[in-house]
Amino acid sequence: MAFADLGLSDPLLRAVHDSGYDVPTPIQKGAIPSVLMGKDLIGIAQTGTGKTASFVLPMIDILAEGRSRARMPRSMILEPTRELAAQVAENFEKYGKYHKLSMALLIGGVQMGDQIKALEKGVDVLIATPGRLMDLFGRGKILLTGCNLLVIDEADRMLDMGFIPDIEEICSKLPKARQTLLFSATMPPPIKKLADKFLTDPKQIEVARPASANANIEQKLLSVPGAKKRDAVRTILREDGFKNAIIFCNKKVTVRELYTSLKRSGFAVGQIHGDMDQSSRIEEFDRFKKDDINVLVASDVAARGLDVKGVSHVINFDVPWQPDDYVHRIGRTGRAGAKGIAYTLATSADAEAVGAIEKLTGHKIARVSTADAAPAEEAAAPAERPAKSEKRPRREEPKRKTEAAKKERQPELVDEGDAYRPTVEPLTADDAEPAWNGPVPSFLSFAAS
Known part of the structure; x- marks a missing residue:
């Protein structure tokens, strides 16, 4: 199966080809057609399987129709860390280069001014970490009533970092008639409960056993x-x-x-x-x-x-x-x-x-x-050591010289031993x-x- 068989538009296929990809991964084969059909989806996939493109590619085609309005993003992707949010932003720039879609990246540690300006112009795609999104929402700088497509990425990582209450609050402020995609490497009970609460009759795609390591x-x-x-x-x-x-x-x-x-x-x-x-x-x-x-x-x-x-x-x-x-x-x-x-x-x-x-x-x-x-x-050292039965003479160097030698070697001796391990x-x-x-x-x- 090629990318052309998944129902993607010609401009998007050209961007995928420019990026050097010809054959979709299993998670992409399973997810892209369902997302294009407007279905809710649960994707369980280990890292490195092409998971990001499995939602970025169909989102670009879905958002090609319609226009954005001030402070009302049309779609939203939630990521647990700034690094992951930045990776997704790069994917949108790479695959969306033949589309005229606007994007905003909301992450902590960055001045809010530029982010607020981007939101006021209106954005098609909002990529955010939960903390910064909740902050701007509390300040009245963003409205979620026009967001009809939500992606919750790395849901198990969200759980580890304590973001699930924030995710639940965000979901409660979105339109009920929306498409929701949830991706996770594992499916612990709290994530299953989240999916049951906020997804409607989702299709589940699992390309590897939960928590399995890549066979490569x-x-x-x-x-x-x-x-x-x-x-x-x-x-x-x-x-x-x-x-x-x-x-x-x-x-x-x-x-x-x-x-x-x-x-x-x-x-x-x-x-x-x-x-x-x-x-x-x-x-x-x-x-x-x-x-x-x-x-x-x-x-x-x-x-x-x-x-x-x-x-x-x-x-x-x-x-x-x-x-x-x-x-x-x-x-x-x-x-x-x-x-x-x-x-x-x-x-x-x-x-x-x-x-x-x-x-x-x-x-x-x-x-x-x-x-x-x-x-x-x-490895060679043991062969050079004298047998245990041999008696080795004591060192004749002065004590002061021995201590100096010890002090000189000290930086290499400092390691992760219990005596040096802070809590x-x-x-x-x-x-x-x-x-x-x-x-x-x-x-x-x-x-x-």
């Missing part, structure tokens, strides 16, 4: 002591076939420390975490997309917000706290039918978390021996959306009607 991703589990994790990462980054990698850490402080360590080792590396302002995060992301850097160290704020073609490796420096996050992390590789490799570095204390991941995905991660991932000099709570919505008062990057600008 080769998954490997490396058992390694915490003090050797950085050595293991360096070895992976130097292996044959390596192109680029996203490395995920559980804590923001770990992101910063690993970034510093890899940069000191000569790697072209960047970082993204919740303490960075939005402009800095976008700048690092763009450097990675343009191959100015080939290693990006990130917290889970980026697990669902990064969409880069051709990522060869994902490395879980820490086993994620939530099993669902594992699926989304490794989904940054193996996208659009490509092959990918996902390493997870686990200590003995991570056994329970690894078991939870394997139970969720129904897949046992292949174990890799420590020797396979150890640096060459580390940091799991990511929250605040982690995902720090304040930012800088200018809006060019690719986030509003399209003029």
